[in-house]
Amino acid sequence: MADRAEARDAPVVAPIGNKQASEAKMSDASANGGPVLAADGTPLKVSLRRAERRLRLRAFLLTAPLLGFILLTFIAPIGDMLFRSVENEIVADTLPRTVEALKDWDPASGQAPDEPVFRALYEDLKVAVAEKKHTQVGQRLNYEKSGISSVFRKTGRRIKRMDPDKPLKPQFVNADKDWGDVETWRVIKQFSPRFTDGYFLAALDMQRDAQGVHLRDEKDRIYLTLFWRTISLSAVITGMCLLLGYPVAWLLANLPARTSNLLMILVLLPFWTSLLVRTSAWKVLLQQQGVINDLLVGIGLIDDAHRLALINNQTGTIIAMTHILLPFMILPLYSVMKTVPPSYVRAAKSLGANDWTAFWRVYFPQTIPGIGAGAILCFILAIGYYITPELVGGTSGTFISNRIAYHISVSLNWGLAAALGSLLLILVLALYWAYDKIVGIDNVKLG
Amino acid sequence: MNLKTMLGLGAAAAVSAAGWAAMAEDMPPCENCANEMTIVSWGGAYQESQRKAYVEPYKAMNPGVNVIWDESSAEAVAKMRAMAEAGNITWDVVDVVASDAIRLCDEGLAMPIDPDTQLAPAPDGTPASVDFGDLLVTECFIPQIVYSTAVGYRTDMVSEPPTSICAIFDLEKYPGKRALEKRPIGNLEWALYCDGVAKEDIYDVLETEEGQARAFAKLDTIKDHVIWWTAGAETPQLLADGEVVMGSTYNGRLFALIAEQKQPVGMLWDMQVFDLDGWVIPAGLPEDRKNRALHFVRFATDTQRLADQAKYIAYGPARKSSAPLVGKHAELGIDMAPHMPTNPDNAKNTLLYNYEWWADYRDDLDAKFQAWLSQ
Known part of the structure; x- marks a missing residue:
């Protein structure tokens, strides 16, 4: 073992050795009077450094397009997402005077603020209505308290008819009685800072009210359950992929070329088929009046009244996603198994190991880099999936990504979507870190 | 929002309208207009009905206009917000449900429309605001159909x-x-x-x-x-x-x-x-594209066009004046009125x-x- 390590290291050591040697020679030379000069008369050291810099620059320029691409399409959006999850400028930007005037008001007083605050609100809303911004603030605050969006919409329609020479508070309360409610003002005050932890709290099923930060009522909790379900189902799916993929990958790697090529096509064909087609096919197969249930009833294994519920629940998600992610497990496993020399197992057997020992002690350890790569690929893909769970998962088989998609495209609560996305990102990074600690990321091999 | 007015629509079906039914509103050609227009809809049979009832007659009247279809209506609100943030609006006319239109209008992402000057009146001269009535749920929304769940x-x-x-x-x-x-x-x-x-x-x-x-x-x-x-x-x-x-x-x-x-x-x-489905025009379009979008929408939501769409799909036209014109299914030849959600027999409760x-x-x-x- 020690010999092998040294042998592997040897080529790496060699250039360093040479460099040291040449530096030693150079210092020898300078000791002998004057630096060593290159052909054009510059000192060798300078000329060498210049050449190296040019090489480095060329290497950098070659990778620059990719670097720029990654920055633009990967780093920047992620940064933007992280920023959105805490950004809350709209309230302070649209209602600057109100926010200022509210500084002196204390929600604990139990009274709605007084005339000066309403006067500030009047000034702010006049500008906001002209710019059609008031409804945006209403939308933002409606995420925190239902009903505020229509308070702003209604008041926006009434603002032109208000008389600034008379007391404004009664006129606002008249426009919408919620302006006389402490809760409305508490929400405005709470969400007036330019940055908020509100989205992250919401993403963790928590809320902040007069009593401080605490978990929501049991019946209102949703995201923690979904996070846990996403992780546990993804782990099950990864496990299933490994269980089913390992023997297939072994066959691929060990059968004669003609048969294994055919098998390979069978693995890749579904991989190239549209995701929606595959998912819809599972619907046809798994539903209660579907092919599998019909078959089981037909051969008398189950009776007609007790058909199995295989879809629109977790079972459906696990089956369909295992099928979809299987190639991502098989391909890395295959490419690693291909490099395992068959002579090792033969050697183990000739030394007296039985089939199981030869497999478990000799073959299996050599495929661990493939398992690691496949498992990471499957797990990370599974954790972010949403089309398949949406279509076959029913209510108990949907993932956190389904909620993120909902908040992006339906509710437009991008702040919450960003907070959920950030948590998912942190989760993946944490799992990656844990994997590195336990298995070692250097052990991952794609081929 | 009250849709009660819709319920009486089918009842008016007896009114004969043969005289003006076939005639399109005499529309002047579009001035200072872009020749390309991206229309966003839902895909499938619904988009097909729009293509046959609105877009093909429009293209026949305005040769040289190129229509690009996008099937993104389900994510229209999110995409329009993203486009507005990026300052690059690529859509011209967008088909959305009424609740999405309210959101888009609230967010300032859709353009307000004045029905009486920017939409066609009914053939008998009734202004569009009366003809659509309560279905104009927000100032940015031009209703097209009434559908129901x-x-x-x-x-x-x-x-x-x-x-x-x-x-x-x-x-x-x-x-x-x-x-x-x-x-x-x-x-x-x-x-x-x-x-x-x-x-x-x-x-x-x-x-x-x-x-x-x-x-x-x-x-x-x-x-x-x-x-x-x-x-x-x-x-x-x-x-x-x-x-x-x-x-x-x-x-x-x-x-x-x-x-x-x-x-x-x-x-x-x-x-x-x-529920309602209709058009919105994104806010902040360049002048020539805005003109084209308005020109198209004026044509596509006139009385005859809305009635035509019911030939291809069982959704009720949003104009009162269109109801009497609803005829038979284009391919099946069956009477469409009994299949409209607004038909009095269907709309009892x-x-x-x-x-x-x-x-x-x-x-x-x-x-x-x-x-x-x-x-």
């Missing part, structure tokens, strides 16, 4: 045809799975109605914590027997496969299932939930979907609904 049932799987929406909650008389949409809108109203709340009180009750608890408790009674759908095509498929005994979906989908595919499915129109109320309570109730689903 109604229930279809398997005629061969029920002992007697259901006549009330409460059949959904009646597991004894109608055992089996039912398909409902995976969102609170519609379902909560139905639950309260079948729990004995009077129709006009539904939203007042739903506003309170107790009322919400009551609606969820009613849904609890059938929770284990529901398949929740998210795509409009799911219920027709589930009905066709006999996977569910009844299910809610858009009435046009059920029409296709019954009339085109001849499946043993019947319509339960009771307490159908009315309907639910008026309260847009403004849902704009306020949607986020909150959706979170509660999702939490309830996952319990």
Whole structure:
């Protein structure tokens, strides 16, 4: 073992050795009077450094397009997402005077603020209505308290008819009685800072009210359950992929070329088929009046009244996603198994190991880099999936990504979507870190 | 929002309108207009009906206009917001449901339209604002069709045809799975109605914590027997496969299932939930593209064009003046009026979907609904 390590290291050591040697020679030379000069008369050291810099620059320029691409399409959006999850400028930007005037008001007083605050609100809303911004603030605050969006919409329609020479508070309360409610003002005050932890709290099923930060009522909790379900189902799916993929990958790697090529096509064909087609096919197969249930009833294994519920629940998600992610497990496993020399197992057997020992002690350890790569690929893909769970998962088989998609495209609560996305990102990074600690990321091999 | 005015539409069908029916409004050609226009719609049979009824006649009248279709209406609001943030709006005319139009208008992402100057009047001169009436739910929205979420049932799987929406909650008389949409809108109203709340009180009750608890408790009674759908095509498929005994979906989908595919499915129109679909034009378009979009929309929402669309799909035209012009299905040759959600026989008992109320309570109730689903 020690010999092998040294042998592997040897080529790496060699250039360093040479460099040291040449530096030693150079210092020898300078000791002998004057630096060593290159052909054009510059000192060798300078000329060498210049050449190296040019090489480095060329290497950098070659990778620059990719670097720029990654920055633009990967780093920047992620940064933007992280920023959105805490950004809350709209309230302070649209209602600057109100926010200022509210500084002196204390929600604990139990009274709605007084005339000066309403006067500030009047000034702010006049500008906001002209710019059609008031409804945006209403939308933002409606995420925190239902009903505020229509308070702003209604008041926006009434603002032109208000008389600034008379007391404004009664006129606002008249426009919408919620302006006389402490809760409305508490929400405005709470969400007036330019940055908020509100989205992250919401993403963790928590809320902040007069009593401080605490978990929501049991019946209102949703995201923690979904996070846990996403992780546990993804782990099950990864496990299933490994269980089913390992023997297939072994066959691929060990059968004669003609048969294994055919098998390979069978693995890749579904991989190239549209995701929606595959998912819809599972619907046809798994539903209660579907092919599998019909078959089981037909051969008398189950009776007609007790058909199995295989879809629109977790079972459906696990089956369909295992099928979809299987190639991502098989391909890395295959490419690693291909490099395992068959002579090792033969050697183990000739030394007296039985089939199981030869497999478990000799073959299996050599495929661990493939398992690691496949498992990471499957797990990370599974954790972010949403089309398949949406279509076959029913209510108990949907993932956190389904909620993120909902908040992006339906509710437009991008702040919450960003907070959920950030948590998912942190989760993946944490799992990656844990994997590195336990298995070692250097052990991952794609081929 | 009140859609009551729609309910009388079918009744006016007897009015003869042959004289002006076939004639398009005399439209001047578009001045300073872009020659390319991106129209966003829902894809499928619905987009096809728009292509045949609106876009092809428009292109025939305005040769040289190139129309690009985009099938992104389901994500229209999110995409329009992203486009506005990026300062690069690539869409010209967008088909959205009314609640999305309210959101887009609230966010300043859609352009306000003045119906009386920017839309065509009815052939008898009635201004567009009167002709569309209450259906102009927001100043940015140009209504196109009235559709409804109604229930279809398997005629061969029920002992007697259901006549009330409460059949959904009646597991004894109608055992089996039912398909409902995976969102609170519609379902909560139905639950309260079948729990004995009077129709006009539904939203007042739903506003309170107790009322919400009551609606969820009613849904609890059938929770284990529901398949929740998210795509409009799911219920027709589930009905066709006999996977569910009844299910809610858009009435046009059920029409296709019954009339085109001849499946043993019947319509339960009771307490159908009315909704609207129509056009918005993104705010901040360059002048020439805006002109083209307005020119097209004026043509596409005139009385005859709206009536034409009903030839291809079973959704009711949004103008009062279009109702008498609704004729036969273009391919099947059957009379379309009895299949319209607004037909008096179908609209005896309907639910008026309260847009403004849902704009306020949607986020909150959706979170509660999702939490309830996952319990």
